[in-house]
Amino acid sequence: MNLESLIAQPRADHLVIAEYLTVIISLIFIPYLAIQFGSLLYAFTLNLRGKANNIETDIKASQDIVRYFNGSWTQIILLGVLPLIVLTIAYAQMLYGTEMQVAKFFLNTTIFTFLGLFFAYLSYRSAADIEANEKSFRIAAGLAQTFLFLGAWGYIGTTSLILLPEKWPYVHTVIPFLFSATVFVRLIFFVFYAAAITAVAILFFNFAWSGGREELDEKLADFYRRFFGGNALGLSMALPIFVAWDLYIMPRIAKSAAVFNAAIAFILVLMLVALLLYYLIKNKQVKLSASAFPLFLVATLFFLLSHYYAQGTAIQEQLQFLFVKAQEIEQQVQMQREAAQGEVAGPTLAMGEQVYQKRCVACHQFDKRVVGPPHMEILPKYVGKQEELVKFILNPTRVNPDYPPMPNLGLSKTEAEAVAMYLLEEYQKRTQ
Amino acid sequence: MKDKLIPLAIIGHFVSFVAIVVLLAWYWQNYLAKPEQPIQFPHNVHAGNLNLDCQFCHQYADKGRFATVPAMKICMDCHQTTATDRPEVQKLIKYWENKEPIPWVKVHTRFRKNSNVGFRHKPHIRAGVDCAVCHGQVEMMTTARMTRTMDMGFCVQCHRANQAPTDCWTCHQ
Numbered sequence: 001m002n003l004e005s006l007i008a009q010p011r012a013d014h015l016v017i018a019e020y021l022t023v024i025i026s027l028i029f030i031p032y033l034a035i036q037f038g039s040l041l042y043a044f045t046l047n048l049r050g051k052a053n054n055i056e057t058d059i060k061a062s063q064d065i066v067r068y069f070n071g072s073w074t075q076i077i078l079l080g081v082l083p084l085i086v087l088t089i090a091y092a093q094m095l096y097g098t099e100m101q102v103a104k105f106f107l108n109t110t111i112f113t114f115l116g117l118f119f120a121y122l123s124y125r126s127a128a129d130i131e132a133n134e135k136s137f138r139i140a141a142g143l144a145q146t147f148l149f150l151g152a153w154g155y156i157g158t159t160s161l162i163l164l165p166e167k168w169p170y171v172h173t174v175i176p177f178l179f180s181a182t183v184f185v186r187l188i189f190f191v192f193y194a195a196a197i198t199a200v201a202i203l204f205f206n207f208a209w210s211g212g213r214e215e216l217d218e219k220l221a222d223f224y225r226r227f228f229g230g231n232a233l234g235l236s237m238a239l240p241i242f243v244a245w246d247l248y249i250m251p252r253i254a255k256s257a258a259v260f261n262a263a264i265a266f267i268l269v270l271m272l273v274a275l276l277l278y279y280l281i282k283n284k285q286v287k288l289s290a291s292a293f294p295l296f297l298v299a300t301l302f303f304l305l306s307h308y309y310a311q312g313t314a315i316q317e318q319l320q321f322l323f324v325k326a327q328e329i330e331q332q333v334q335m336q337r338e339a340a341q342g343e344v345a346g347p348t349l350a351m352g353e354q355v356y357q358k359r360c361v362a363c364h365q366f367d368k369r370v371v372g373p374p375h376m377e378i379l380p381k382y383v384g385k386q387e388e389l390v391k392f393i394l395n396p397t398r399v400n401p402d403y404p405p406m407p408n409l410g411l412s413k414t415e416a417e418a419v420a421m422y423l424l425e426e427y428q429k430r431t432q
Numbered sequence: 433m434k435d436k437l438i439p440l441a442i443i444g445h446f447v448s449f450v451a452i453v454v455l456l457a458w459y460w461q462n463y464l465a466k467p468e469q470p471i472q473f474p475h476n477v478h479a480g481n482l483n484l485d486c487q488f489c490h491q492y493a494d495k496g497r498f499a500t501v502p503a504m505k506i507c508m509d510c511h512q513t514t515a516t517d518r519p520e521v522q523k524l525i526k527y528w529e530n531k532e533p534i535p536w537v538k539v540h541t542r543f544r545k546n547s548n549v550g551f552r553h554k555p556h557i558r559a560g561v562d563c564a565v566c567h568g569q570v571e572m573m574t575t576a577r578m579t580r581t582m583d584m585g586f587c588v589q590c591h592r593a594n595q596a597p598t599d600c601w602t603c604h605q
Contacts, residue, residue: 165568166580169587202441237442240449247456253579254466262456264450271446275439282438317569317579324480324572362482362514371510410483 038198102248109154116148189242199232201416204293207286262306458483467537
C-alpha cells in the first residue's frame with residue numbers, strides 16, 4: 001500500500017501550518033522521547049550496578065526513576081505517539097509530490113517508538129516491586145531502550161534524508177542511509193542529549209517542581225544531586241562537539257546564516273545551564289534546577305530551530321513550488337465554483353482581459369512593438385479564425401525573424417480561449 | 433582561585449565551540465554559500481511565470497560541454513523595452529550600453545581541480561536528462577544556487593539507475 005497516496009495536495013495555508021508544526025511538535029516530542037530513553041538508560045544501568053556492587057541507593061534510584069517517568073499512558077499517547085503522527089502528516093504535506101517516501105519511513109519510526117513506550121510502561125509495572133520482578137524489569141527496560149533507540153534512529157535518518165533531495169529518487173528504504181556520517185553524528189548527539197536532559201529533569205522534578213518531593217529521603221536526594229548533577233554537567237559540555245561536527249558535515253544545500261545563528265544560541269544557552277549545574281553541585285543549591293530545566297528546554301528550542309532552518313533551506317524550492325501549485329489550484333477551484341453557480345460559463349471577455357493584463361502586456365501592445373509585434377499587425381489574419389489564434393497561443397512558433405521567439409506561457413485552454421476572445425474583440429472595437 | 437577557575441573553564445569551553453561554529457559560518461559564507469551576482473536575475477520570473485525553457489537562454493547545453501550563460505543580446509531582445517524601470521534591468525542596460533560583459537559568478541563549482549572530471553552537458557541533454565535533475569527546481573529560484581552535492585556518488589547513483597556507463601574514463605580524463 002502506497003502511504004504517500006493517502007496524503008492530499010496541501011493548501012498554501014496548510015503548508016505554513018505544517019512548517020510551524022514541525023518545530024512546535026518536535027519541541028514536545030523530542031524532549032519526551034529523550035527523557036523516556038534517558039530514564040530507562042539510567043534505571044537499567046543503576047539497577048545493574050546496584051545489584052553487582054550491592055548498592056541499595058542505586059537500586060532505589062532505578063526504581064524511583066522508572067516509577068516517576070514511565071507510568072502514564074496519557075503521556076505516551078499525547079507526548080509520544082500523537083506528535084509522531086502529526087509530524088508524519090506535516091512532513092508528508094511539505095514533501096508532497098516528491099520521491100521522498102516520508103510517510104512510509106515515519107510509519108516505521110512510529111511503530112518502533114510505540115513498542116519502546118509500551119515496554120517502558122511494562123518496566124514501570126515491574127518496578128513496583130523491583131526486587132521481586134528484577135528479571136522482568138530488566139527485560140522490559142532493555143527492550144524499551146532498544147525500540148526507543150531504533151525509533152530515534154529512524155526519526156533522525158528520515159529527517160536527515162530531507163536535507164539531501166538528490167537521494168530521494170534512489171532511496172526506497174531509509175536503512176542504508178541510517179549508516180551515513182550525518183545520521184551517526186546526530187544519533188550520538190541524541191544519546192548524549194537524552195542522558196543530559198533526563199539528568200536535569202530528574203533534578204528538576206525531585207527538587208524544584210511543586211516545591212520538591214517531600215518523600216525523598218536524604219541519602220537518595222544527595223545521590224541525585226551528585227550523580228545526576230555531575231552527569232548533566234559533563235554531558236552538556238560534550239553536546240557542542242556534536243553540534244559543531246554536524247554543522248561541518250551538513251550538506252551545503254541546507255546551510256544558511258540562520259542555521260549557524262541558532263546553533264550559536266544553543267551553545268550559549270547550554271553554557272548557562274552548565275554554570276547553573278556547576279553551582280548546583282558545588283554549593284548544594286538544588287533549587288537552581290528550577291532554572292536549569294526550563295533553560296535546557298530553551299536550548300532544545302534553539303537546537304530544533306537550527307534543524308528547522310536547515311530543512312527549510314534544503315527544500316525551499318519544493319515549498320515554493322507547492323505554494324505556487326496551491327494558489328493555482330485555488331484559482332481553478334474558484335473558477336469551477338463560479339462555473340457551477342452559472343456565474344461564469346467557460347472563457348469570458350473579463351477572464352481574457354485579466355489574463356492579458358497579467359501575462360501578455362509585458363511583451364505586447366496593440367499599436368506598437370514592445371518585445372513582440374503590435375497586435376494590430378497580427379490579428380487581421382485571425383479574424384473569424386479564433387481557434388487558430390488559440391492554437392498559436394498554446395504552442396507559439398517563431399514566424400518573423402525580426403522578433404525574438406515567443407515563449408510558451410503555460411496557459412490553460414480556457415485561458416487561451418479567453419485571451420483570444422478578448423484580443424479579437426478589442427481588435428474589432430479599434431477597427432470600427 | 434579554584435572557585436573562579438572552574439566556571440571560567442566552563443565558559444571558555446563553550447565559547448571555544450562558539451568560535452568554531454563562527455569559523456564554520458565564515459567558511460560557508462565565503463566559499464560555499466550562494467554567490468552574490470552582479471544582477472539579481474530572477475529565474476522564478478523567467479523560467480517560472482514566463483515559462484521560458486532553460487535552453488531559451490542557456491543555448492549551448494545540447495551542443496557542447498558547457499551550458500553557457502546567455503549573450504546579452506538575448507536579454508536585450510526583451511528588455512530593450514520591457515521592465516526598463518526595474519533597477520536590475522537598468523543594471524543590464526548599463527552593461528549593454530558600455531559594451532561590458534556581465535561578470536556573472538560561477539555557481540556550480542563542485543569538481544575539484546585535481547579530479548580531472550570532464551563533465552559535458554551535451555550527452556546528458558541528448559539522453560533526455562531533465563535540467564532539474566542536477567540543478568534543482570530553478571524555476572522557483574531567484575539567482576541560482578547549488579542544490580546538489582555534485583560529488584562522485586551523486587553522479588554514479590544516477591548513472592547506475594539509468595544504465596549509463598560507470599567506467600572511470602567516462603568522466604575522468
